[in-house]
Amino acid sequence: MPETLLLTPLTATHYPAVAAIYAEGIATGQATLNTEVPAWEAWDAAHLPHSRLVALTPTDEIAGWAALTPVSGRCVYSGVAEVSVYVGAKYRGQGVGLLLLRELVQQSEQQGIWTLQAGIIRENTPSLRLHEQAGFRLVGTREKLGQLHGQWRDVCLLERRSAVIY
Template sequence: MAETFSLLPLSAAHYPAVATIYAEGIATGQATLNTEVPDWEAWDTAHLAHSRLVACTPAGEVAGWAALTPVSGRCVYSGVAEVSVYVGASHRGRGVGLLLLRKLVQQSEQNGIWTLQSGIIRENTPSLRLHEQAGFRLVGIREKLGRLHDQWRDICLLERRSTVL
């Protein structure tokens, strides 16, 4: 059950495990249109400094991670961020994703984020369900938004407005 996992701030020391989990997501062909895992410096630069989490087992194994990226550099969008949440293959279906996503929502609001958004490949139904359980709603579907391995992919756009900001 999810209650056996501890949530910790994601740090550089966690990145080898984070990168492995991200690579597992890439391998599914459903989690991202990206095909390569960035190094720590690129990942760190791309993500907001706050609201970075890892879920760890009692033995200290990283089971999943979540983080935010800004959607724009324009100050009017400073309270809007895009969600990334990934769960290691051996920990999927155990509540880790929902635990991470709920805490990410909480931390984002504590840091002035009023809207979270997520772009999910249409076939990734587990991720769509996860986001809906965390209060996200489907805004629309962008057809043939990106290509992965020479195949067009549709992206479902989901968002969650803060209930406290």
């Protein structure tokens, strides 16, 4: 599957499909503590303007997406970003996420990002494995970090330090 995908910058025109994939992730109860998909304007404002990707199939269907969120507005953390990677339900387990994440790493380094981090719900073992395959390491687990539908959830914190940006 990954060899037939085209990675291209995520734009507003892609957002209806991106939002649908995000909604699929929300429905799993494992992908995010968020319960609603934001409107494009809110999503766009929250994410860095670079390093936004969609994976397009040969029929121009969006199989998945990836983007970065700044971790802080303080200039000393300008090279640290949080990763979001979501794959459509029918494309999961086919290498789409790893393809997106590896390209996101490369693009982030071209933009001067030295550390990528990911907060992953403890039970989301496929996402934990995916990030480890892409060079992320487990930093620790933040117990009962947030609630989802009234249930406390633990969130694993992973990070990847760039080997090319010092």
